[in-house]
Amino acid sequence: MIGFIAAAILSFVPAFMYAAIAYWLDRFEKEPRLLLFGAFLWGAFVATLGAIVWTGLAQASLAIFIGEASAEIAGTTLLAPLVEESLKGIAVVIIMLAFPEEFDSRLDGMLYAAITALGFAATENLLYLYFFGYSENGVGGLISLFILRVILGGWGHAVYTAWIGLGLAMSRLHPNPLIRFIAPFAGWLLAICLHALHNTMAVFLAGEFGLTGLGLTLLVDWSSWIVVLGLVIWEIRREQQYIATYLAEEVAAGIISPAHYVAAKSFSGQLRNRIRSKAASRFYEACAELAHKKHHYINGVGDQRNTIARINQLRRELARLAPEVPTA
Incomplete structure (x- = not known):
């Protein structure tokens, strides 16, 4: 029992910390925390349970034709990424369709996807840390897997699934119909490929070449993390530019003051003013949302009447x- 509790703490506490970092990166228009928590729960329970069941069934069916050993490798390198990314992606699709007003930017899509994936990673890590760490090798095995999976590989699932969120956001927000059609499939496929690449390298490189193989696997993983972080920073800057561009009209109309405008488009100004009161927090949330809605209207995104x-x-x-x- 103590081992299971320790595994749960070492899996879920870091996952919540990573989720807090992802939430912090959403600088201007914060997403509802209740909706993000729901996404986390979907990943932690619905997607994880579904992945265990469907990957197991697919692997057992495949074993009939290619044998158990080959099916186990295929299950890890191909079936698991396909099933897991699809199940995590479903949560983002549901949010996009059920709460379109909360799906205003590409960063929103990436955030919902990452939070869902962190929930999935928390439960998956719990199972690994307890059954393959503590149960087999005691405290030492638990700590070893914690370092490997939670510390060194903690952003893996979030980065894979972020591509699904990005693709879905582009399908909702991009003015080009062809890109709107292709983007969700491209994001889903890229998430599966990156996940499959990691699993394949972990099986064949880390398994055969020890620390050298592990180092190469982590190098590829961390490189993809840097790419996604770069995209996040790009999107943050893009949102900042939307605010600077579209709120100038509100200053001219006397709706907000020049000082409000300066604070709204500033990272430090937003942070400093949001903590003063609920009214200030909501005010700057509305500033960011207004900038997004005006951008949507100008680019012909969504229902124009509802946007107006x-x-x-x-x-x-x-x-x-x-x-x-x-x-x-």
């Missing part, structure tokens, strides 16, 4: 909140 209605609603909200938000 939301723009007008946000303007009224900003006008109401502005007197309550300090400007110094």
